[in-house]
Amino acid sequence: MSAVDIAAERARHPEVFRHRLWLPQVLLAAVFLYLAYLLWVFDFVRVFTDLPRMWVIVRLMLDWSHFAEWDHAELWQSMLETVAMAYLGSMLAVLFAVPLGFLGARNIIPARVFHFVTRRLFDGLRGLDQLIWALVFVRAMGLGPIAGILAIAVAETGVLAKLFAEAVEAIDRRQVEGITSTGAGFIGRLRYGVLPQVLPVMISQTLYSIESNSREATILGLVGAGGIGLRLSERIQINAWDQVAYVIVLILVSVAIIDTTSRYLRLRLIGGTNN
Amino acid sequence: MLELVDISRRFGDKPAVAQASVTIAEGEMIGIIGRSGAGKSTLLRLINRLIDPSEGKILSGGTDVTALRGKQLRAWRARTAMIFQQFNLVNRLDVLTNVMCGRLYDIPAPRVLLKWFTAEERALAIRALDRLGLADVALNRADALSGGQQQRVAIARALMQQPKILLADEPIASLDPLNAKLVMDALADINRRDGITVLTNLHTLDTARFYCRRIIGMSAGRIVFDGAPEVLTEPVLREIYGQPGQDVLDERVTSTSLPAGALAALAS
DSSP states (O other): OOHHHHHHHHHHOHHHHSOOOSHHHHHHHHHHHHHHHHHHHTTTTHHHHSHHHHHHHHHHHHOOTTGGGSOHHHHHHHHHHHHHHHHHHHHHHHHHHHHHHHHTOTTTSOOHHHHHHHHHHHHHHHHSOHHHHHHHHHHHHOSSHHHHHHHHHHHHHHHHHHHHHHHHHTSOHHHHHHHHHTTOOHHHIIIIIIHHHHHHHHHHHHHHHHHHHHHHHHHHHHTTSSSHHHHHHHHHHTTOHHHHHHHHHHHHHHHHHHHHHHHHHHHHHHHSSOO | OEEEEEEEEEETTEEEEEEEEEEEOTTOEEEEEOOTTSSHHHHHHHHHTSSOOSEEEEEETTEEGGGOOHHHHHHHHHHEEEEOTTOOOOTTSBHHHHHHGGGGGGSOHHHHHHTOOOHHHHHHHHHHHHHTTOGGGTTSBGGGSOHHHHHHHHHHHHHHTOOSEEEESSTTTTSOHHHHHHHHHHHHHHHHHHOOEEEEEOSOHHHHHHHOSEEEEEETTEEEEEEOGGGOOHHHHHHHTOOTTOOOOOHHHHOOSOOHHHHHHHHO
């Protein structure tokens, strides 16, 4: 292609030959420079200088030669305690959240003010993290799993009640209308018109709540609310890294077992015909 | 005897039913026709008391139905069973439980909560299903059934209520011609054998003419025709369906039913 052809094309489609703006490139460079500055400010070099110490910990974690001397009874019992905390906390939450979920649904109780009050109550329970509730309950009830169970129950009630209420608001109105037209009362309408429609959501959310809380419950132990978390923090403090690794393995295996079980239960319970 | 006296219902400013007055004798089979939005559904829902009238009265044997509350209202709803265009069954429950829901009005609350139905209730339900040819799917989930089957389950639920009146809101509008015939035949059979009054909204004129000895025409919330199908002439139809300057619809075009010959061929 000759220079004349190029000139001709340029004359016909000048927009194709226009150079792109360099502003994006400059901005990108500026962002990178700023990032570099931040890393320098935060003494990022330590990541490399202190890395050997990290390696020491990793090596200690992998050395399980004292396996027979560890207090297995205590660790296993604490692990079970954590799972029990998660289960009991979640089930207590379900117990409160089912009636609250119905009450907080606009299509069940149409009163506006009531709806507003219940929803803000759910927000309040949910707004504080379980960890904060745990700190409060440890102060009130003392160290141990009771504080953990209550912390999970309170925070989870807020979560589940909100989810249940939203599930109830999303139901197919016609199925309820069919039940109403037969002359069924309030309880009959809830039991046969609403519940069968929301039960899959309720089961699914409850199982997920048990799953996620058995992960969360390990953290609650760190603030003294019972369970494996307490053992974990004790062993970190005395630099028993081999046992720390063992506890982590215990937690991962327990969580995996709970996840698998709940997946199986979910399929069994929701796939079926009757609720 | 059921009497609607000057009954009206407004949604916001829009009148859905306006000063409708009808008297219905026991054992009648009545078809209600009219364009969509003419107030047919609202009229049936007013009778079942799914919605309350803005004005007017519904009288049944001298008692004012519109004044009923609580347990009496529920008893009235049970006596005026209703079936719907979209069947309105509870999808995730099995067919048998759906039918037994027709007795919820006189089951005490603890049994309602525990889903505890007596042997008598079960027997009544399976008998109703058997009558509609559905006994073999009694334990299937309701939403696993075809539309025609679901509508017959809905009829079985209505029978379970042992009603005086059966209100059918476009019962065949979502069905194919053969299932439409099954459902309409079932309604006609219930009317003839059990003496239950049947009041049905229909969007096809020939179905109304074929099954009903009395037709009520509605337009813009008002009752504009009430009489035998033979008197349903073209000027009347124009008033019910047509807009000014528009030709009235050809009944064959709007029909969803099969010609008599085709049905005979299918049956043999």
